[in-house]
Amino acid sequence: MISGLTTLTGPSGVGKGTLIKNLVERHPSIWLSISATTRFPRKGEVHGKDYLFLTPEAFKQEIKAKRLLEWAEFSGNFYGTPKEPVLIQLGRGRPVILEIELEGARQIRDSFPATFQIFIAPPSFEELEHRIRSRKTESEDSIRKRLKQAKIEIEARDEFDAVLINRNLEETLSQLERLIGVK
Ligand SMILES: Nc1ncnc2c1ncn2[C@@H]1O[C@H](COP(=O)(O)OP(=O)(O)OP(=O)(O)O)[C@@H](O)[C@H]1O
Numbered sequence: 001m002i003s004g005l006t007t008l009t010g011p012s013g014v015g016k017g018t019l020i021k022n023l024v025e026r027h028p029s030i031w032l033s034i035s036a037t038t039r040f041p042r043k044g045e046v047h048g049k050d051y052l053f054l055t056p057e058a059f060k061q062e063i064k065a066k067r068l069l070e071w072a073e074f075s076g077n078f079y080g081t082p083k084e085p086v087l088i089q090l091g092r093g094r095p096v097i098l099e100i101e102l103e104g105a106r107q108i109r110d111s112f113p114a115t116f117q118i119f120i121a122p123p124s125f126e127e128l129e130h131r132i133r134s135r136k137t138e139s140e141d142s143i144r145k146r147l148k149q150a151k152i153e154i155e156a157r158d159e160f161d162a163v164l165i166n167r168n169l170e171e172t173l174s175q176l177e178r179l180i181g182v183k
Contacts, residue, residue, distance in 0.1 A: 010120030
């Protein structure tokens with residue numbers, strides 16, 4: 001197994017969360033970084049497990065104290081990666097995965113040049129919209145913001161070390177396992 005830092009980026013609704021959940025279930029040695037966010041929890045999401053849900057004030061404090069590896073504002077909310085847990089897990093030799101948006105991925109590229117960065121792309125823009133809508137977790141306003149941002153992200157895909165098109169979940173998982181070195 002290759003240990004190191006892998007980042008997964010891709011438009012909202014492309015299936016990053018689903019892929020990671022399956023990957024970590026199959027390979028418990030992989031450590032998934034828990035992001036901090038100011039967005040409201042979706043139904044079933046647990047503080048400290050899915051995200052660290054912070055108030056905007058608490059988030060700004062983390063930025064000021066330089067306790068985040070990267071952070072960005074996305075769809076009207078702040079998202080970021082707490083630095084210390086990532087460094088601890090890497091120090092123990094565990095492979096670490098970060099799910100981050102484009103700006104965060106760019107920041108990590110600067111602070112961790114050895115990172116392997118993967119972009120998850122949808123089979124088509126129509127399919128992406130279909131996935132976001134059928135998830136039924138977002139308001140119409142949030143869906144529009146996410147689709148607008150998705151165009152920007154998809155245009156940046158060539159910046160990444162690898163691009164995986166998430167057509168069939170099982171096939172994408174298998175490609176991901178190969179890229180991370182757990183297959
Ligand atoms: N390969 C696939 N084929 C069809 N549907 C998929 C596939 N992968 C994921 N989905 C579905 O697409 C929807 C969006 O997936 P998911 O929530 O994992 O996206 P995400 O990229 O993590 O989004 P966000 O960044 O907004 O959290 C979910 O309903 C999920 O079940």
